[in-house]
Amino acid sequence: MKLYDLELSGNCYKVRLFCALAGIPVTLHPVDFMGGEHKTAPFLAMNPLGELPILQDGDVLLRDSQAILVYLATQYGGEAWCPKDPAHLAEVIAWLSTAANNIQHGPADARLIELFGYPLDKASTVAQSDFILPVFEAQLSRHDWLVLNRPTIADIANFPYIALAHQGGISLAAYPAIRQWMTRIQALPNFIGMPAID
């Protein structure tokens, strides 16, 4: 199984992290992002959005970090990381939507601006962060994990860009429950970090 990967991408990291936690062997294929390799024809043929990560597992070729987590968890992880019953599965999916929408356009985009100079609207990333982080804080004040009473891919999908929020100038000082949740994730067996996440 091959992951087309960028070390500094939180979306790639969430796949690397999940593979480590779930004990799924994966070969990393580093992509020359600065050189624009992800926008070349062979890569656009794999993912027309021109984004990373991309997962290749035999005949299966997948884009989108949330989708890749669902695939890996349901194909290799049993029910441990992604429940199969419709109601709990849907709860997980709701948090994956939050990762793809609010966390992406909040802390993740803020980091793209500060770290990589993306021409995005900083005020809108701050507003999105101010909107969604209190929702996480409230949820994690009442529960150790986002869904059920155990770590699932809902946590793994949202963790990276929340843990990297400081790189976009988004402070977590007002969110003690989020910080405790991050500590719980970092204490999971076989946890791995990435640059700026120990």
Next chain:
Amino acid sequence: MKLYDLELSGNCYKVRLFCALAGIPVTLHPVDFMGGEHKTAPFLAMNPLGELPILQDGDVLLRDSQAILVYLATQYGGEAWCPKDPAHLAEVIAWLSTAANNIQHGPADARLIELFGYPLDKASTVAQSDFILPVFEAQLSRHDWLVLNRPTIADIANFPYIALAHQGGISLAAYPAIRQWMTRIQALPNFIGMPAID
């Protein structure tokens, strides 16, 4: 089963549409959106994001239109609308992420600006639309439906705000395959429209 609903919301419409297509009985509970009912305490207790739709099915309470589609399809629709095998399920999820991310922040946000005066950045909604609509066009030039060879919740999740794009000033003139796909969706048995979608 009760749907907390707003007639003009494309996210609520995608749930109403799916229930109609799949023959799932649902009672609509119209919410006084202009009066801010969705931001009152009872509603925030159901969905801390203060957004619609919200689905209540006995003890099951769900936010997020994508998550609700997954719930309804897996609980009541068998495999017809949402495949269970991990690779195809993940393909569906990738398009749900696209709905929650690119379509939301492209055509859907453009409509929020033009129709409801939301203080969002119009240029960014146009850029997001110009980025993602060609991806749909390419996919739908080669396939009748987004995933597999049949309509799934991937199509239903993305259809509303693409069909409403004109209300945000986003033209589909350059996208004939998208327009043909919309015609196919509108021809599905038991299809229902909403204001501005016949």
